[in-house]
Amino acid sequence: MTDPFLDSLATALAGQAATALGAAGKAALTKVQELIRRRSERDPETKAALEAAEQSGDQPRITALAERLDQVCAEDAEFAEQLRAEGADVHNAISATEGGVVNLNHGQVKNLVQAREINGGITFN
Structure with a gap:
């Protein structure tokens, strides 16, 4: 089983998540594609997995790409860090459109509640 993060990237790279991506997501996807293509210049297995997923977009090829990315990330910590950032x-x-909740906080806050659904009140003392 691959990392859900890599599964979502492979799905997007295969063109299966275009409607889920807003402007920021599409710009990030372009950066991910460029990063993987640069890596693929010296890695024919990754190049083949990426091209197969982009051409077909079927689930077995998406899974194969996610598995290849998982392997590359395990072998190259610097690439893994760049891939996660980009x-x-x-x-x-993608996670948000699949019924998940994505909560992000950048900076300091006094009171923060991250929740999908709240029934009742919230009190901060």
Whole structure:
């Protein structure tokens, strides 16, 4: 089983999540594609998996791409870090449209509630 983050990136790279991505997600996807293509210049297995997923977009090829990315990330920590940074907006957009909740907070806050649904009140003391 691959990392859900890599599954969502592979799905987006295969063109199966275009409607889920807003402007930020599409820009992030372009950066992810460029990062993987640069890596693929010296990695024929990754290049083949990416091209197969982009051409077909069927689930077995998407899974194969996610598995290849998982393997590459395990072998190359720097690439994994770049991929996670560049792909965060893509993953968040896809996760949110699949019924998930994506809560982000940047900076300091005094009171913060992150929830999908709240029944009743909230009190801060």
